[in-house]
Amino acid sequence: MNHTMVMDTMTQRFKTTFIALLLIMPLLVLGACQTGGGYRPHASVPQAPAEQNPSILSSPSSDQLLGNQQSPATPTSHITNLPTVKVGILLPLSGQHQKLGDSMLKAAQMALFEIGHANLELIPRDTKGTAAGAQAAAQSAIDSGAQILLGPVFAPAVRSAKPVAQRARINMIAFSTDWTLADSNTYVMGFMPFDQVKRITSFAAGHGITRVGVLAPDTNYGRIVSNAFNAAAPHYNITLTENTRYPAGTSNLAPIVKTFTRYDARKSAGALAQTPFDAVLMPVGDQDARAIASLLSHYDLPPRSVRRIGTGLFDEASLASEANLEGAWFAAPDPAARHSFEQRFINTYGTRPPRLATLAFDATALSAILARRGLQSTGRPAFDHSAITNPNGFSGLDGIFRFRPDNTAERGLAVLEFRRGRLGVIDQAPKSFQNITQ
Secondary structure, three states, X not given: XXXXXXXXXXXXHHHHHHHHHHHHOOOOOOOEEEEXXXXXXOOOOOOOOOOOOOOOEEOOOOOOOOOOOOOOOOOOOOOOOOXXXXXXXXXXXXXXXXXXXXXXXXXXXXHHHXXXXXXXXXXXXXXXXXXXXXXXXXXXXXXXXXXXXXXXXXXXXXXXXXXXXXXXXXXXXXXXXXHHHOEOOEXXXXXXXXXXXHHHXXXXXXOOOOEEEEEEEOOHHHHHHHHHXXXXXXXXXXXXXXXXXXXXXXXXXXXXXXXXXXXXXXXXXXXXXXXXOOEEEOOOOHHHHHHHHHHHHHOOOOOOOOEEEEOXXXXXXXXXXXXXXXXXXXXXXXXXXXXXHHHHHHHHHOOOOOOOHHHHHHXXXXXXXXXXXXXXXXXXXXXXXXXXXXXXXXXXXXXXXXXXXXXXXXXXXXXXXXXXXXXXXXXXXXXXXXXXXX
């Protein structure tokens, strides 16, 4: 698909989106125009309840945090006396991941209309899901006047786009989870496993877990989670009693889990009732999570005897119905605000957004807030390192977050549990980084 076809397609999607918004959001009177291949809000928007019009705000102690239904958020689309600000967003709008890119662009458009001011322009560019495409997309967005870049999604694309942004001396907020890509002008906004491991380890220790076995795939992610837990466990008086990594893609996990659970030794000693650990940390999702949980039960370690502990990979509602994951714990953003966004997305577009769509929404909303505040205080968007790494942080659909000095995202996380087929919060996420132990 060539550039003209991409923009024609996005123009039609924009028109359709706008009509849908008018129909389902009577409190938001929205208009729009397309200029220079981008989108911008153009409207007079009355104040709406926070549930319909969430915002990202710095200083998370504010009483207008997203998710606080007691006070309204302040829409910004009615502000018309600010200079034009252009925000590039790099997404796979064609190719293998077109569906993901399309949904993330729609989420970014929602943030633009709900949070952005009238002269904030979103410039979408298609990475085509490739490294070369990302490089060309970044250059095209910059040539069109982008003052900050959002995206790309995948690590190879981010790696390819970085030098383009560096040469132009503009910052890029990537949606990747590859923390090694963060550097002087690249901020990594994806969900980092370190915070998840620390949060769940602290919670488990406070709830009687003293012995943990780790069963992880031998992947970069699995190794990082395993190493992070090994480092954190001693600080919480947790003993690592078993640490096993298995080859990624293993189709038959039974022998691995059998050895991991010390089944033969326990059986020969007539001590199957004795457990080798109180909990199992398993940084996997989807089918591996189901298979491992089932095999743990098969080898006489059911959920009532051994707790299952996961990472953000457990953050999918379908796993809650797996009987062998009953009572499982994991750390992730509180889903409450995300559910409100998902319902608005469904009402607008007729489909459920992918999990990563919240990153596009939050990054676009963050850009809008930083642009407005910078313009009002200094006459230019606050897209500099100091503003982006505000230690007070920001609040979005996935809770509070901030960028560390190394430019990776730190998040305030809740602890969730699978209980009777449902996913519920059992320990609330912090509302401020002052409440997070360093």
